[in-house]
Amino acid sequence: MIRVKNLTKQFGDVTAVDDISFEVKAGEVFAFLGPNGAGKTTTIKMLTTLLRPTRGELRIDDLDPSSQQNEVRKRFGIVFQDPSLDQDLTALENMQIHGALYHVPRKLLKERSESLLKLFELWDRKDSLVKTFSGGMRRRLEIARGFLHSPKILFLDEPTLGLDPQSRNQMWNQVRNINQSEQVTVFLTTHYMDEADRVAQRIAIIDHGKIVATGSSQDLKEQTKTDSLEGAFLKLTGTTIRDESATSADQMKQVMRMWRR
């Protein structure tokens, strides 16, 4: 479903993704693990047509994201690292906008909105403004929305960041259910090793823009002679802490938080 060969992305002198290759099969749940700044989000952005690769080959369902943008976009859903809902609209209105943008026929849109909102336990709140939702509810709404147009692939970029264990647990159960019932391929990144261990059939570990290991959780543990995925991860990527610099977006969010008080 996803094929990546010798993919490289450079920003000026910085090489964010350095000659990586991997494949994800249809219906698989595939996890991309790596420390901050390892190149996870950059890879997702290239797969989802938001960035053009500097070099290398990309195929999504045998289509090229850099030349067949619209065709590729119809085939995936995405939940970004940071929220992408319109908070001044209701949950249902957010679904309706998504349906219109993805050309979902009206009747189907109605049916699927209802079944997805019910599945993600948001149907009772469908007419509430998103700004009244908790973090967990917002995430669930984003995932429900990602499934709305029946994509072949769902990209989840650190979807459980900042959620409590209950919400995380519930969310992954729901994602796994849809993965099985609709045969959706799931490509996820996360910092929580236990999640990757539990949900993903195969895992790739990326560090400094390079893939350092691929395989099932079991393979990785055997390769590194450790007894947990976290142990394997630390062995492969080292124990140094990576700092990400704050962007102007982060600064604005801080100002916004001040204003809200």
Next chain:
Amino acid sequence: MGAIYILWLREVKRYLRSRAQIIASLGQPLLYLLVLGFGLGPTFQKAGGGSYLQFIAPGIIGMAVLFTSIFSGIALLWDRQFGFLKETLVAPVPRLQIMAGRTLGGATVAMIQGSLVVLISVVAGLRPVSWAGIPLTIGFMAAIAIVFAALGTALGASLQDMQGFQLVMNFLVLPIFFLSGALFPLDNQHAVLKIITRFDPLSYGVDGLRAALLGASHFGVAIDAVALAIAAVVLLCLGAWRFSKIEI
């Protein structure tokens, strides 16, 4: 077409839901209209200009449309920082349609806001020469709204964060307003001012509104309409180009 409509609808819904903001944004035009209209009225009358309130009302209507449309375009910045923009940009919809939906939505909101100021002006004492001028008034409000919603989109797509906002406000939006002849007659002006006002699209908008409401104009309705049409084409192209360059 579905995408343009839904994004247009989003802008309108968001506007209609923010009642407090609607009322707050009527404060400024009201202040200009009443304080300047009544404050400078006697002086203006003595100078032989007639009723100042009548004279500035079209200018204040133009101002309300200008501010609302430009800010709705700049609101793109918030959508960028708070994520909703990404949702639209990864959708299988050409960017031109997304830009069109947003810009038309912003222009519609600005027209509603402008219409409210027309009502306020009538209450404050604006007497249109004839009610037949109302369709023309709406037409010129629409033209001003589209021109500046497009400019706002171009700005919102180009600015990285809200720090640039003050710059835009003080060196672009306010000069557009003050140099448009909204507050003073364009006849017998100093040569430099005369040249500058001719390059300000709002001059033609306000002049068109005066023609429609008061039956008197500086440039003439035909020139006003053509100038606004040219400005709209140029700024829509600029907005579409800047929008196509957004990277997230």
